[in-house]
Amino acid sequence: MDNFTFHNPTRIHFGRGQIAAIANEIPADAKVLLLAGGGSIKANGVYDQVIAALGERTVHEHWGVEANPDFDTLLPAVELCRQESVDWVLAVGGGSVLDGAKLICAAVPYAGDPWQILLDNGASVKSALPLGTVLTLPATGSEANGASVISRRAIKEKLHFISPSVYPVFSVLDPATTLSLPERQVANGIGDAFCHVIEQYLTYPAHAAVQDQFAESVLRVLIAEGPKTLADRNDYDARANLVWAATCALNGLVGAGVPQDWATHTIGHEITALHGIDHARTLAIVLPSLLSAQKDTKRAKLLQYAERVWGITTGTEDERVAGAIAQTREFYESIGIPTRFAAYEVAAEVAPQVAQRLAARGLTGIGEHGDLTPERIEAILRDAA
Amino acid sequence: MDNFTFHNPTRIHFGRGQIAAIANEIPADAKVLLLAGGGSIKANGVYDQVIAALGERTVHEHWGVEANPDFDTLLPAVELCRQESVDWVLAVGGGSVLDGAKLICAAVPYAGDPWQILLDNGASVKSALPLGTVLTLPATGSEANGASVISRRAIKEKLHFISPSVYPVFSVLDPATTLSLPERQVANGIGDAFCHVIEQYLTYPAHAAVQDQFAESVLRVLIAEGPKTLADRNDYDARANLVWAATCALNGLVGAGVPQDWATHTIGHEITALHGIDHARTLAIVLPSLLSAQKDTKRAKLLQYAERVWGITTGTEDERVAGAIAQTREFYESIGIPTRFAAYEVAAEVAPQVAQRLAARGLTGIGEHGDLTPERIEAILRDAA
Structure with missing residues (x-):
């Protein structure tokens, strides 16, 4: 730790x-x-x-x-x-x-x-x-x-x-x-909180057993209670669990003493600034593609995530990693958040645009290893087409 | 919640x-x-x-x-x-x-x-x-x-x-x-923190998904890391996980918005006051016996605890409940804390003595339902002989 x-x-x-x-x-x-x-x-x-x-x-x-x-x-x-x-x-x-x-x-x-x-x-x-x-x-x-x-x-x-x-x-x-909120805003909230936990959890092992299990707890609660509260806005208990999960996703506990990523947010902010897409939706576009691109350096944690959050325990390591990323994409889609640029009518040049903006800020290497260069970010965004 | x-x-x-x-x-x-x-x-x-x-x-x-x-x-x-x-x-x-x-x-x-x-x-x-x-x-x-x-x-x-x-x-x-601590004190610390979580968790369902999963997280970490740190006092990572788990066991998070018990502590304090037995050891004596006595009112949470903390998923409900209580007793024994009075050379009158002291304090009904009367507490302590 x-x-x-x-x-x-x-x-x-x-x-x-x-x-x-x-x-x-x-x-x-x-x-x-x-x-x-x-x-x-x-x-x-x-x-x-x-x-x-x-x-x-x-x-x-x-x-x-x-x-x-x-x-x-x-x-x-x-x-x-x-x-x-x-x-x-x-x-x-x-x-x-x-x-x-x-x-x-x-x-x-x-x-x-x-x-x-x-x-x-x-x-x-x-x-x-x-x-x-x-x-x-x-x-x-x-x-x-x-x-x-x-x-x-x-x-x-x-x-x-x-x-x-x-x-x-x-x-x-x-x-x-919060019960009177439009469904789209509730879904965005679920997707945002989910990504907050992922950014603090899905990096590399740091012998932080409590933080890992707290992160997995919040993710599982979002997966279980999110769809419930979308299906029935009058279910106070489901909504209460979503509210407290979203707070615990970013109150400092999950991220204490562990490496953090935040590349998905950094990239997503540029997309919102350029194209006005809802914050949570930019995360849903970037995250699955980024996890695929980083599947080697995030391998150990992706395997842990596959097992503890998605219950994936069979198949080769590559299959389990791919399964966890596919489940992540499917989760966003299931709560009504498209995970590909195609659904948002954004021009293809978004990929080089974002990469150039990050380079102009001096952000030439982001993520927990600083290995996401503008070139790699452009490839991640092209992969999310 | x-x-x-x-x-x-x-x-x-x-x-x-x-x-x-x-x-x-x-x-x-x-x-x-x-x-x-x-x-x-x-x-x-x-x-x-x-x-x-x-x-x-x-x-x-x-x-x-x-x-x-x-x-x-x-x-x-x-x-x-x-x-x-x-x-x-x-x-x-x-x-x-x-x-x-x-x-x-x-x-x-x-x-x-x-x-x-x-x-x-x-x-x-x-x-x-x-x-x-x-x-x-x-x-x-x-x-x-x-x-x-x-x-x-x-x-x-x-x-x-x-x-x-x-x-x-x-x-x-x-x-x-903390690495230079005597083994007995480390074991007592593990046992104390474990019981703190149990007192806030093992009551009845309150639709508190995050709190339940955080409680189960801390328990699983204590079960996994406790024996590791006892086996090798130079394992910094295991000790760090124990230290942070013990803090998170009683910093208010696990117990926010849920019913709480604390009968094991209330009874344990009397035993320490009378006989000077280490605090954590009094908890180890009382807890398994108390859980058996309360297995009907705690049934739903005992089944959840059996599955999520101990991985017990087969058998009848009664068997799973009994299995979880047996595992709890075995955990204390495994870290070197005896769970029966017999190991402590305390006279048989401890049971009525404690019951009388609690009655004298006006504590005629403790636990999350207030249903632990002095008579039932005496029976719990006799069962722990």
């Missing part, structure tokens, strides 16, 4: 009716920015519950945070916070709203151009406003980590930053508030 | 050489109480590493915290902290030293008789000195939770308290510092 430091200070309030817990989390004299996306939280009653919990506190609202939150959507909220001396941010929505809120929290006390926070991956963040979240879409894990992904459509960019300053102080996870 | 609040703010520094991290954790102007047990940390070099990391800080030392830390051993340290205006406590040792440190941290600013903290299970604790720990014995999970168990031999008592105020701010877990 590699050395690690693990620290996740977020307080989780999980279950029915937990939005009321906000009343005890945010100081009574706080000036609060309420950040939200579209109007769905008004339609499903979440907004009313949040306002009731906030009571007499001063609340400023900023709406319109979109999927893949845009830098230019968030900047006016930073200005609002400064003008109104806002001292708490409450994000109500999915991972995009939460990620956007993290940038706002870091940007308000930040001296320079906030885009620098993305350019230096959070290294220049020294403080941030305290953040609370009410998560309405299980997917990104943003409710219990210090990471944020921000897009900037004006310059076709999608970058991320990480800082211990932007861990939410608390997060409310009420699975009942 | 039941509603839950999960909050574990402890920062974990895991791995070789991590004692040096203390230098960045405790303020440079802190007045530190260093709490320790016997001299083993001087023999194995841990003490020297700690003193080097503490550098120029003012350090007062209090030695002699014994297994099952005694209230009367700790009181002088409380006085020392008050006299010297100590504002940080650093516990260096196993769970007993850590538990003792938690009582000291809570007692220093406490207005009344500190024994009251145990009598009201921590409810009266409003604040505590900040605590850091260097864990040298994987077992209790005290390094990452807010619980503490304190004995008071003068009145043959053993009680616990729980408070969010006494979560360690940080804990250093360097598996290498």
